[in-house]
Amino acid sequence: MLEATSLAVEFASRGRRPARAVDGVNLSVGAGEIVALVGESGCGKTTLARTLLGLERPSSGTVSYDGTPLSYRAKALKAYRRQVQLVLQDPMGSLNPRQTVYEAVAEGPRIHGLPDEEKVVAEALSRAGLRPPERFFLRYPHELSGGQRQRVVIAGALALNPKVLIADEPVASLDASVRGEILALLLRLRDELGLSALVVTHDLGLAWNIADRVAVMYLGRIVESGPTEQILKSPQHPYTQALLSVLPESPARIVLTGEPPDPTRIPGGCRFHPRCQVVASGNPIADKCRTDVLPILPASDAAQAACHLL
Amino acid sequence: MSLLELDSLSVTYRIASGDVPAVRDVSLSLEAGEALGVVGESGSGKSTLAMALLRLLPRDARTSGRIMLGGEDVLAMKWGRLRAVRWAEASIVFQGAQHGLNPVQRIGDQIAEPLLVHKLAGPAKASERAVELLQQVGLPAWRARSYPHELSGGQRQRVMIAMALACEPQLIIADEPTTALDLMVQAQVLTLIKSLIASQGISLLMISHDLSVLADTCDRLAVMYAGRLVETGPADGVFRHPYSQALAAAFPTVGDPASRLAPRGLGGDPPDPQQLPSGCVFHPRCPVALESCSSVDVELRPAGDRRTAACVLVLEESC
Amino acid sequence: MSITWTRRRLALGRFWGDFRTHRAGVIGLAILLLAVLLAVIAPLFIDAGVTNVVSGTREKLAPPSWADPLGTDESGRSVLLMIWWGSRTSLLIGFLAALLSMVIGTVLGIAAGHFRGWIGAIVMRITDWFLVLPSLVTALVLAAILGGSTVTIIAAIGVTSWPSTARLIRAQTLAVEARPYIERSQALGGGHWHITTRHVLPNVAPLLLASTTLEVASAIVTESTLAFLGVSANKTSWGTMLRGSYDWGAATSGAWWYILVPGLCIVIVVMAFTLCGRALETVLNPRLRRAV
Amino acid sequence: DPAAPKVIRVGATQSVDSLNPFLAVRLVSSSIHRWMYGFLTVPDPKTLQPSPDLAESWTTSPDGLTWTFKIRQAKWSDGQPITADDAAWTFNKMITDDGAKTANGPAVENFAGVTASGQELTIKLKAPQASMLDNPVPIMPKHVWEKVADISKYEATDFPAVTSGPYIAVEQKKDQYVKLKANPDYWRGAPKIDELQVIFYDNPAAAIVGLKKGDIDLIGRLAPPDFDALKGDSNIVQWNEQGRRATYLQINHGATTSDDKPIGDGHPALKDPKVREALHYAIDKQKLVDEVQNGLAVPADGSIIPPMYKDFFWQASGAEKVSFDLAKANKILDDAGYKKGADGVRTMPDGSRKLQFRFSIHTDTPIEEKLAEYLTGWFKELGITLTTKRLDSSKFTEETGTTALFDIAISGWSVNPDPEEVLATHLCSRRPTASGEGGGTESFYCDPQYEALYQQQLKELDRPKRADIIKKMEERLYTDAPVIALYYPNDLEGYRKDRIASITPIPEDKGILYGGSGYWPFYTLQAVTKDAGTDEGGSSTGVIVGVAVAAVVLLGAGFLFTRRRKTVADDRE
Amino acid sequence: MTIAPPAAEAIDEQPAGRGLLRYALAKVGGALLSIAMVIVATFFAFRLLPGDPVRALAQGRNMTPEQLDLERHRLGLDKSLAEQFVHFVNQTVHFDLGTSYEYKRPVLDLIGERIGSTLLLTGTALVMAVSLGIWQGARAGWKPGSRFDKFSTGVSLVLWSVPTFWLGLLLLMVFAAGIGPIPGIFPTRGIESVDAPDGFGYVLDVAKHMVLPCLTMVAVVYAQYLLVMRSSVLDEVGQDYVTTARAKGLRDDEIRRRHAVPNALLPTVTLVFMRIGFVVGGAVTVEAIFSWPGLGQLFYEAIRVPDFTLMQGTFLLITVSVILMNTLADVVYHLLDPRVRSA
Numbered sequence A: 001m002l003e004a005t006s007l008a009v010e011f012a013s014r015g016r017r018p019a020r021a022v023d024g025v026n027l028s029v030g031a032g033e034i035v036a037l038v039g040e041s042g043c044g045k046t047t048l049a050r051t052l053l054g055l056e057r058p059s060s061g062t063v064s065y066d067g068t069p070l071s072y073r074a075k076a077l078k079a080y081r082r083q084v085q086l087v088l089q090d091p092m093g094s095l096n097p098r099q100t101v102y103e104a105v106a107e108g109p110r111i112h113g114l115p116d117e118e119k120v121v122a123e124a125l126s127r128a129g130l131r132p133p134e135r136f137f138l139r140y141p142h143e144l145s146g147g148q149r150q151r152v153v154i155a156g157a158l159a160l161n162p163k164v165l166i167a168d169e170p171v172a173s174l175d176a177s178v179r180g181e182i183l184a185l186l187l188r189l190r191d192e193l194g195l196s197a198l199v200v201t202h203d204l205g206l207a208w209n210i211a212d213r214v215a216v217m218y219l220g221r222i223v224e225s226g227p228t229e230q231i232l233k234s235p236q237h238p239y240t241q242a243l244l245s246v247l248p249e250s251p252a253r254i255v256l257t258g259e260p261p262d263p264t265r266i267p268g269g270c271r272f273h274p275r276c277q278v279v280a281s282g283n284p285i286a287d288k289c290r291t292d293v294l295p296i297l298p299a300s301d302a303a304q305a306a307c308h309l310l
Numbered sequence B: 001m002s003l004l005e006l007d008s009l010s011v012t013y014r015i016a017s018g019d020v021p022a023v024r025d026v027s028l029s030l031e032a033g034e035a036l037g038v039v040g041e042s043g044s045g046k047s048t049l050a051m052a053l054l055r056l057l058p059r060d061a062r063t064s065g066r067i068m069l070g071g072e073d074v075l076a077m078k079w080g081r082l083r084a085v086r087w088a089e090a091s092i093v094f095q096g097a098q099h100g101l102n103p104v105q106r107i108g109d110q111i112a113e114p115l116l117v118h119k120l121a122g123p124a125k126a127s128e129r130a131v132e133l134l135q136q137v138g139l140p141a142w143r144a145r146s147y148p149h150e151l152s153g154g155q156r157q158r159v160m161i162a163m164a165l166a167c168e169p170q171l172i173i174a175d176e177p178t179t180a181l182d183l184m185v186q187a188q189v190l191t192l193i194k195s196l197i198a199s200q201g202i203s204l205l206m207i208s209h210d211l212s213v214l215a216d217t218c219d220r221l222a223v224m225y226a227g228r229l230v231e232t233g234p235a236d237g238v239f240r241h242p243y244s245q246a247l248a249a250a251f252p253t254v255g256d257p258a259s260r261l262a263p264r265g266l267g268g269d270p271p272d273p274q275q276l277p278s279g280c281v282f283h284p285r286c287p288v289a290l291e292s293c294s295s296v297d298v299e300l301r302p303a304g305d306r307r308t309a310a311c312v313l314v315l316e317e318s319c
Numbered sequence C: 001m002s003i004t005w006t007r008r009r010l011a012l013g014r015f016w017g018d019f020r021t022h023r024a025g026v027i028g029l030a031i032l033l034l035a036v037l038l039a040v041i042a043p044l045f046i047d048a049g050v051t052n053v054v055s056g057t058r059e060k061l062a063p064p065s066w067a068d069p070l071g072t073d074e075s076g077r078s079v080l081l082m083i084w085w086g087s088r089t090s091l092l093i094g095f096l097a098a099l100l101s102m103v104i105g106t107v108l109g110i111a112a113g114h115f116r117g118w119i120g121a122i123v124m125r126i127t128d129w130f131l132v133l134p135s136l137v138t139a140l141v142l143a144a145i146l147g148g149s150t151v152t153i154i155a156a157i158g159v160t161s162w163p164s165t166a167r168l169i170r171a172q173t174l175a176v177e178a179r180p181y182i183e184r185s186q187a188l189g190g191g192h193w194h195i196t197t198r199h200v201l202p203n204v205a206p207l208l209l210a211s212t213t214l215e216v217a218s219a220i221v222t223e224s225t226l227a228f229l230g231v232s233a234n235k236t237s238w239g240t241m242l243r244g245s246y247d248w249g250a251a252t253s254g255a256w257w258y259i260l261v262p263g264l265c266i267v268i269v270v271m272a273f274t275l276c277g278r279a280l281e282t283v284l285n286p287r288l289r290r291a292v
Numbered sequence D: 001d002p003a004a005p006k007v008i009r010v011g012a013t014q015s016v017d018s019l020n021p022f023l024a025v026r027l028v029s030s031s032i033h034r035w036m037y038g039f040l041t042v043p044d045p046k047t048l049q050p051s052p053d054l055a056e057s058w059t060t061s062p063d064g065l066t067w068t069f070k071i072r073q074a075k076w077s078d079g080q081p082i083t084a085d086d087a088a089w090t091f092n093k094m095i096t097d098d099g100a101k102t103a104n105g106p107a108v109e110n111f112a113g114v115t116a117s118g119q120e121l122t123i124k125l126k127a128p129q130a131s132m133l134d135n136p137v138p139i140m141p142k143h144v145w146e147k148v149a150d151i152s153k154y155e156a157t158d159f160p161a162v163t164s165g166p167y168i169a170v171e172q173k174k175d176q177y178v179k180l181k182a183n184p185d186y187w188r189g190a191p192k193i194d195e196l197q198v199i200f201y202d203n204p205a206a207a208i209v210g211l212k213k214g215d216i217d218l219i220g221r222l223a224p225p226d227f228d229a230l231k232g233d234s235n236i237v238q239w240n241e242q243g244r245r246a247t248y249l250q251i252n253h254g255a256t257t258s259d260d261k262p263i264g265d266g267h268p269a270l271k272d273p274k275v276r277e278a279l280h281y282a283i284d285k286q287k288l289v290d291e292v293q294n295g296l297a298v299p300a301d302g303s304i305i306p307p308m309y310k311d312f313f314w315q316a317s318g319a320e321k322v323s324f325d326l327a328k329a330n331k332i333l334d335d336a337g338y339k340k341g342a343d344g345v346r347t348m349p350d351g352s353r354k355l356q357f358r359f360s361i362h363t364d365t366p367i368e369e370k371l372a373e374y375l376t377g378w379f380k381e382l383g384i385t386l387t388t389k390r391l392d393s394s395k396f397t398e399e400t401g402t403t404a405l406f407d408i409a410i411s412g413w414s415v416n417p418d419p420e421e422v423l424a425t426h427l428c429s430r431r432p433t434a435s436g437e438g439g440g441t442e443s444f445y446c447d448p449q450y451e452a453l454y455q456q457q458l459k460e461l462d463r464p465k466r467a468d469i470i471k472k473m474e475e476r477l478y479t480d481a482p483v484i485a486l487y488y489p490n491d492l493e494g495y496r497k498d499r500i501a502s503i504t505p506i507p508e509d510k511g512i513l514y515g516g517s518g519y520w521p522f523y524t525l526q527a528v529t530k531d532a533g534t535d536e537g538g539s540s541t542g543v544i545v546g547v548a549v550a551a552v553v554l555l556g557a558g559f560l561f562t563r564r565r566k567t568v569a570d571d572r573e
Numbered sequence E: 001m002t003i004a005p006p007a008a009e010a011i012d013e014q015p016a017g018r019g020l021l022r023y024a025l026a027k028v029g030g031a032l033l034s035i036a037m038v039i040v041a042t043f044f045a046f047r048l049l050p051g052d053p054v055r056a057l058a059q060g061r062n063m064t065p066e067q068l069d070l071e072r073h074r075l076g077l078d079k080s081l082a083e084q085f086v087h088f089v090n091q092t093v094h095f096d097l098g099t100s101y102e103y104k105r106p107v108l109d110l111i112g113e114r115i116g117s118t119l120l121l122t123g124t125a126l127v128m129a130v131s132l133g134i135w136q137g138a139r140a141g142w143k144p145g146s147r148f149d150k151f152s153t154g155v156s157l158v159l160w161s162v163p164t165f166w167l168g169l170l171l172l173m174v175f176a177a178g179i180g181p182i183p184g185i186f187p188t189r190g191i192e193s194v195d196a197p198d199g200f201g202y203v204l205d206v207a208k209h210m211v212l213p214c215l216t217m218v219a220v221v222y223a224q225y226l227l228v229m230r231s232s233v234l235d236e237v238g239q240d241y242v243t244t245a246r247a248k249g250l251r252d253d254e255i256r257r258r259h260a261v262p263n264a265l266l267p268t269v270t271l272v273f274m275r276i277g278f279v280v281g282g283a284v285t286v287e288a289i290f291s292w293p294g295l296g297q298l299f300y301e302a303i304r305v306p307d308f309t310l311m312q313g314t315f316l317l318i319t320v321s322v323i324l325m326n327t328l329a330d331v332v333y334h335l336l337d338p339r340v341r342s343a
């Protein structure tokens, strides 16, 4: 349904090397599918999500929706954004503190000039689990709890009746006790409305909780993807293995040192090699890792990983 | 005698709209060399508790009860004595490492500062020690001349830890030391803290809202809800209080089929500390609440295996 | 929706409740309202005739007395009545200049903050450029070039004082635009107009109010300075009265009332605006406290 | 200490624009130059008639075109002899070098040639010139000034200056002061004081304070309010005498260019002498004197020459005399057919235009502002609307002198002992050319009768007869009213009698102290012999010490205060 | 437990500092652009003037058309606007600001004679205002609501509302003229006495002359520094690093001095430089009142005469120097603030 083909996004800044935040990504989200995009901080997850929404222009590659490539003319973008919606990490921040819940949810319908505004808003709110909706109409964001706010944001997206929801760290700022509720809501919406979703997160537990498929991203590339159970239970890529190993319940932990290197200086060969525990352990394949560039993983449903080891 | 003993500690903020009881009647003790974790959702009073230990709360906070640190009551200390105790006996690693460091002072100087303040070393000696500490937390010596913003979040948190170690205190209080950090970096920092604690025999009071982080680092856990302790016990046991259980369930185990496509959480909203529900404050959100819960409050009760919990159900079972 | 109104009223009430805790601000507001009220109702009691020299038949530079509580000026006109009538010009210039400055500053500030790329860069460049221009000196030159009429003075003050507003608004716009709800609005399909008018403007408005209040204060001072330096708005204002007291030797001949009264009026009203503006700023945006 | 130098300090509210007499146009500068340099002639202190200065004597040819001056045997302050060559060089420099014309260019315009031999200076004129003996050009030492490469850029700040007058400039601080020392070798004898200082005040109020405090000893050209402020100070003499200036209104009575083409946008009604007369009747000159000038002026019943110049002053009397009478003014207008409309404003007899005039004044001139307010008030009673138009001086000069974009304008002129120049400002030839080039008219006046009289007086070398002709010219101006004289402001000055023992004005009878023609007042100046200098110095030292002590005490207190706080702070947070 | 060994700190190498030069160059470039804009704007603003400058020159004097033409030619006013513009720019970049109508001398010379005293006055006043404002602001902001805070903020706000010239006049009348028991101990005008002694006595004499003008400028200007400093200190009070410092056992005043003030200082420093234009503006009135022979007075005179070349030249100079000061401030700020320095 929503598909990215060899997508790359560069941020040029004066006097510096451009940052290749997304550097060749193939990814597709099928109808009614929940895909989780996981990775360390700064690996380009948010940038990818923004690009999929047309908020950022790719430097190369295309985003296509229902098979047609995305056009960046204002009109076309507006139409596209009725179909694909965004939910952000920080529900407090995503609501204008000076707007009531009603105004916040009605913003989309107003922009797109939908009829029956009040009905649409009420419906969206109750779908998002804020019932009865009228009770919430005139509240301001600061009068709501974190979970309620996130529901309002989701309702705002739902008011446009989208086909795809892109959620960037939807529960990261929420209390542990509340996040389960929001995740359950996403699952329910998928079941009830057939909504597809791309959930961006750094939390593997979340992926395990709700995703059908997982794509693991490292430094602008997807290094491993496939069905959730397969990827999280038997990861193939050393990076995925390391990520999983630092979860508290895992027996042996592999702590990678350093931070993800900077997207302005992507290492040659396998981009993970400077931190790769396999390379470091003196595996004979290491030389290849340092020099040979890996192909970009295709957007397929099957489990796959980009690693010289495999 | 325990290193730290809290005896019905309460903290109330006085603000324009009334009193906010942020910490209510907390009693805890921490033995030398022990690592205690305090967990709870946002606003449950964890940071307030931590700050109260060294009387770092803002002016509008009223503290009552007793805080015995090394046998001395912190709340009764004179300012001069208190300043001497701060950092030398107990140091703090704050939540936001980004802001815990002075942005315009070199890191080395900031680490050396407590040594100078407490007259534990002269300037030359202090900067030597700062470099030593930096190396101890895995940062190169030249980083002493860097400014905080030149470091990544993980590195800054390590600087904070180095700083906390400077005066070789008996107790380190770590308030959400890894919350803002990335998964991998978080693992690095936690590993570091664990190894330092183990090698130097320091006591640790660690605060987090992430149960999994604490479970891994601490010997004992204390769960807070709405300013109160609702459960204490060893880190590796099974929780008894419904709130603790809900918290635990919110962090699914990858590979656990029970949580696959079935996220679990706690319904309802966190309580407003200015309008706490009657009876057991948790009852409006409690999945197993009894009718009596709305009127009867329960104290912490023994709940088997060095565990205490404040819940009627626990009471009934243990009876 | 009447509920909306109720909510607005509540919000206003809350705001007033906050504002009321700033005693200095309340005093400032009271003085300010009184001054404006007096200026507005002045025509009901007096007219421009009080500034007419031919009708000023009393003793020249007479000290305060029962007949003339604030004394008379060099032509035997009552200082009290002149002050009263002159407040109209002073306040008018203050308000209009601040308004002009506010409009220019807001438009350019929002443009500079909202549009990235070359538009924003150019607007910012212009703003920075105006900002470093010594405003009084520029206003003087402008007024000297254009000749001193009320409109010119307003223009000269307005045109030279907007950059600080623009800067403030730009900073605030940038802050607002960095908020995720702008991104959300964009994702909902909102365009530039939608975002600037629905999100940015309402968010900068309170700050703008505070900043404009402070701007009025400085415009009144600037007007008096321009009048003192000889480029006046042909009408009786506090500034021209001060100039008159200077020209007619009030200082050297001991006519203290003629110097002190207009000056104190300026100080008090400007103070009132400043206090009020600062209180507004604190109430509306405690994080963005800045200098006057 | 009897040897203490006698110093007199003169305050000036104008800064010195240049010490180069070829360039300086400000009054303060030309006054200083009068004290420094000799001229061909100097006005006699009693009669103001030209009397010998550097020129001991002179003769003129019968056709009035050749003048021969005998230059006095005297020395420059550097010891060089003064010769006719110096004078010839000075005039020739001005004739040949445009840069040297800046200050006094017109004074040599009529010169055909200047030659010198020994002490004899010969000036050939293009046309006869009665004012020849009032030449305003100081004679400069050729041996010093011929070395100056570019006169238009020379600042004359080489001190001590080489002069031939009573004083020598020895020091200048720009915009602050000029210091002059007495010339011990002055041919009339050294002045009675040792040093003369001219001190600049930007702020007139401060100057008054300065005089009261004794920072300065004398200040001239006071505005009426400042003069009044000196009242009651027992140490200060308030000098209030008739001045050399006339203030008048200039009326656009139908301005034309030098080729008689109409120019400008003057109101047609003002072409009517009746209207001008009515306006004249509507002005209460006494009231203006009282209110605008604080009574420190003489109402003008004459024309542009002030009463100070007794010889030339003319005053209206009898039926001719116009005095304030609004009823009469209204009647004149009624009779002439200017009817009042419903709004009380008169219209032209043909109904085409309302009588709404503009009154052009300068920006930043309080006196003119006030005057405008009064005129507006009176004209309103006449059914004439007057609106004030403020113009900066360049624009004012242009609109009232060249383009004639005015109805009524303020005007005024300081008159020299010889009134020729002020009379000339109302000549046809002074009107601007068609291309708008100015000739310096003060009224766009062009009247055959006036022209004839002017030519007549030019040739009349007999002073009383010439005075009669000039009075006729004044009368013509009074009755035809292209200009309406309002008043003659008094010369207002003040000096400290505890510092200045005596000072002779010019003319000696009710004359001017500062800014007059000739150096007499400051040459004859006598200081009070009393050494005030030392105890003043003591008091100022005392003040400085006091201030320093206060500062130290304050600092110390502040230091102690913070110390104390620190100890307290030790036990709290 | 394995800690993967790849030398993480190898990536963590010492940064090279070449950003500053680039930054400084960019700033200087920006300043040059601003100056160019000022020059262009000045040219056109002063050509918009109604009225003929040559006539202004001829004011009241009898000049023949030929003389006027000559003068016009000398000033280049007979050329087309474009030619005049080229000429003007050419002159200006060669530091030729034209010749004053009034003084018949190069504007640059006139400025040169007066710039020293203006620098002395504004410089001293600025230093005093900044120190006073920063000191009081820091203390007031550290303990908001305290008596010190209320008092100093109140006083500064009152003074800030006072028109400069009015305050100057009052001070002159009280402390130079003397009123009642207060003796007029300060001089009424200028920068020095006519008979000022030499050496140290001269310094004292100038200092005495500076008291009132300086006081006037300081009084009006320091409030904004105080308020900015106060609010930036106030912002720092709640910062976590301050809590850290407290936890470290530092005394309250040590925290203020060592941590809060250095952080709060930086935004204030930018403001100090940004508001230099304001101080210069104040100099115009102060110099006029106290007959201080400086640029402000020259400018005031140029406006009164009016002498447009002088006005234009002074305006250009004041503006350009303010722009340069701002640029300098930017670069200095960059040097001072470690956060910006290597960002």
Ligand SMILES: Nc1ncnc2c1ncn2[C@@H]1O[C@H](COP(=O)(O)OP(=O)(O)OP(=O)(O)O)[C@@H](O)[C@H]1O
Residues within 6 Å of the ligand: A011, A012, A013, A019, A020, A021, A039, A040, A041, A042, A043, A044, A045, A046, A047, A048, A202, A262, A263
């Ligand atoms: N507007 C921008 N200009 C320049 N660089 C940018 C921009 N946005 C992102 N980047 C850079 O691109 C890289 C990827 O950023 P992105 O926000 O997509 O990461 P992320 O995976 O979402 O990280 P996080 O988990 O911290 O949200 C980062 O190095 C970031 O610095």
Ligand SMILES: Nc1ncnc2c1ncn2[C@@H]1O[C@H](COP(=O)(O)OP(=O)(O)OP(=O)(O)O)[C@@H](O)[C@H]1O
Residues within 6 Å of the ligand: B013, B014, B015, B020, B021, B022, B040, B041, B042, B043, B044, B045, B046, B047, B048, B049, B058, B060, B209, B273
């Ligand atoms: N300075 C203060 N004034 C008034 N109330 C405060 C203040 N600081 C904290 N509170 C209130 O006290 C309660 C406990 O706050 P605290 O910061 O201790 O929670 P926490 O458990 O640390 O939360 P988090 O996980 O978000 O850090 C909250 O309700 C909070 O709103």
Ligand SMILES: [Mg+2]
Residues within 6 Å of the ligand: A045, A046, A047
């Ligand atoms: Mg992100």
Ligand SMILES: [Mg+2]
Residues within 6 Å of the ligand: B046, B047, B048, B095, B176
């Ligand atoms: Mg906390």
